[in-house]
Amino acid sequence: MTPSIRLGRILGIEVGFNWSLIFIFAWITWLLATAILPTDASGYPPLLYWLIAAFGAVLFYACLLAHELSHALVARRNGVKVAGITLWLFGGVSRLEGEPASARSEALIAGVGPLTSFVVAAIAFGLALATTGNKLITDLFSWLTFVNLALGLFNLVPAFPLDGGRLLSSILWWRSGSRQKGVHNAVRVGRVFAYLMIAAGVLELFVGEVANGIWIAFLGWFLLSAAASEEAGSAVRTLLRSVPVSAAMTSPVVTLPDWVTVEQFLESVAPNHSFTTYPVHEPSGKLTGVVRLSELVRLPAGDRANKHLIEVARPIADVPTTNPREDLSALIQRVGLSLEQRVLVFDNGSLVGIVSPADVARVMTLRQGLPKP
Numbered sequence: 001m002t003p004s005i006r007l008g009r010i011l012g013i014e015v016g017f018n019w020s021l022i023f024i025f026a027w028i029t030w031l032l033a034t035a036i037l038p039t040d041a042s043g044y045p046p047l048l049y050w051l052i053a054a055f056g057a058v059l060f061y062a063c064l065l066a067h068e069l070s071h072a073l074v075a076r077r078n079g080v081k082v083a084g085i086t087l088w089l090f091g092g093v094s095r096l097e098g099e100p101a102s103a104r105s106e107a108l109i110a111g112v113g114p115l116t117s118f119v120v121a122a123i124a125f126g127l128a129l130a131t132t133g134n135k136l137i138t139d140l141f142s143w144l145t146f147v148n149l150a151l152g153l154f155n156l157v158p159a160f161p162l163d164g165g166r167l168l169s170s171i172l173w174w175r176s177g178s179r180q181k182g183v184h185n186a187v188r189v190g191r192v193f194a195y196l197m198i199a200a201g202v203l204e205l206f207v208g209e210v211a212n213g214i215w216i217a218f219l220g221w222f223l224l225s226a227a228a229s230e231e232a233g234s235a236v237r238t239l240l241r242s243v244p245v246s247a248a249m250t251s252p253v254v255t256l257p258d259w260v261t262v263e264q265f266l267e268s269v270a271p272n273h274s275f276t277t278y279p280v281h282e283p284s285g286k287l288t289g290v291v292r293l294s295e296l297v298r299l300p301a302g303d304r305a306n307k308h309l310i311e312v313a314r315p316i317a318d319v320p321t322t323n324p325r326e327d328l329s330a331l332i333q334r335v336g337l338s339l340e341q342r343v344l345v346f347d348n349g350s351l352v353g354i355v356s357p358a359d360v361a362r363v364m365t366l367r368q369g370l371p372k373p
């Protein structure tokens with residue numbers, strides 16, 4: 001989940017939000033203004049309810065941010081790079097690059113989140129007690145107390161990608177001495193919880209709690225698919241740990257003039273090279289984009305003669321970059337591993353290679369054949 005709007009840096013950590021957050025923001029404001037606040041504290045003008053409700057929604061996101069910020073700060077202290085925090089539809093995500101080196105670090109990074117939510121709940125409870133003179137404000141803080149308690153508790157459910165899943169995985173890692181085993185067993189426990197949630201959701205449907213049932217079953221299904229990708233991701237990262245990008249990249253790279261037509265490219269360039277991806281450059285030599293053979297052959301025959309590479313290339317600003325020394329597992333965690341993905345490798349400002357999923361697959365196959373350390 002990449003942020004669409006940058007909020008700025010807090011304690012040196014990049015914070016942004018995704019547009020999907022607006023829906024939940026509006027929903028929380030609406031819920032507070034029309035249902036929660038008027039029921040418990042009646043008799044205020046409607047506009048005041050809406051103002052306090054909007055303020056409550058802002059506080060809600062501040063609480064989420066506190067939770068994520070605690071993860072990010074503890075991760076940084078434990079030597080894990082933090083790319084930033086994104087607030088979005090379902091809450092917050094800390095984007096960590098790389099993995100904690102020990103079970104202890106993993107436990108600290110995961111555990112501090114729910115702990116922070118509980119501390120925030122305690123503060124909100126204190127504020128609710130201190131403001132009993134004003135029914136509306138007390139009510140808002142009581143609601144925040146409940147929300148933060150729920151946030152802390154829900155995150156302790158032992159299923160990936162929740163903090164509870166990571167905590168469990170770190171305990172199993174510590175007991176077995178193997179991170180891979182820890183993740184594997186934690187994923188199995190998480191699956192049981194996910195199925196239980198789906199079953200509970202279906203049960204709710206039968207007793208007539210349709211909205212609740214669908215929501216709980218949906219969360220269960222979400223945890224189930226997250227478990228599968230966590231396990232696959234962990235296996236990949238274990239195989240690729242401490243393999244530098246230089247071991248996987250295709251090098252050297254052939255770059256092409258971006259003013260060549262697609263037809264010229266397909267007839268006179270592509271048949272003479274074994275590459276499937278080509279960076280393109282303008283007359284000055286500056287790189288402007290990347291073209292891929294598989295995309296160019298899909299272009300209608302009529303378009304090939306009058307379309308130039310620059311018109312069909314993926315703009316250079318959208319292509320992720322790395323250096324030959326970055327860890328492959330860290331690179332994958334940073335940019336993902338979709339079939340469409342290509343990463344340009346620069347060393348001291350000059351292009352030295354390209355990494356494609358096929359290159360990564362080749363290295364993984366090689367590593368699987370090696371004896372286990």
Ligand SMILES: [Zn+2]
Nearest residue numbers: 113114155163
């Ligand atoms: Zn968390």
